[in-house]
Amino acid sequence: MSDEDLEQIRRARLQQLQQQGGGSQGQGGGGEGSEQESRQQQEANQRASLLDQILLPDAADRLGRIRLVKESRATDIENRLIMLARTGQLRQKVTEEQLKEILGAVAEQNEKEESKIVVERRGGGWDEDEELEELMKGV
Template identity: 70%
Template sequence: MADADLEEIRRARLQQLQQQSSQQGGSNDGSQGEAQRQRETEARQSMLSQILTPEAADRLGRIRLVKESRATDVENRLIMLARTGQLRAKVTEEQLKELLNAVSEAQEEKEKSKIVVNRRGWDDDDDLEELMREV
């Protein structure tokens, strides 16, 4: 599919979602919020099906079963790349693996940069009892 075709499909789907949203304006807030989340999920799935090969989509689904947060991070990055026009063709399984490695490396770097502070003081019960005996 050409980039122009994909863009036209995206615009048509966005317009359809906006129309559905305006038609459901009279519903209560709880169901409206749920309906909005459902539409967003459908829009994400639609976009992902346009930018992933079937093999890559299958791998991403398996990743979601194991670690949903990792799959969501990868999906967000893919959608961002698609919206900025950085994807020229559908993402293959090999390209998805490379993206997964990049995401996991970024996650590891984030975890390594955490600072752990161990405070030592008089908050230990044994030390407090010892002090009480001395007084």
């Protein structure tokens, strides 16, 4: 992967972050909407191009099937792959087996984030001890 490719990815990511941060800004003009659409299309093309460069065909097919089932999971995997490519941690194209490992890591990370359960009890109600005391008074 060349430095030029990495620079394009960085610029695209920066634009994406700026759009997310600015959310409702720039929604007023008619010309700005088509400019934003073309920018988003260009970013999508750059992502697709980079993924084509780093994925073997079997891995790309699996990622496509993942996207059909759960879009957010596929995006998480793509982001992780792009990050690995940017940091130079990919020495060769990603195989289907390596993609499965990444999928497992992303799924495990998401499970940890989603598995937090918070139990809140309502105050002022009866509990079992109070109920027993009341019943025993009547006997």
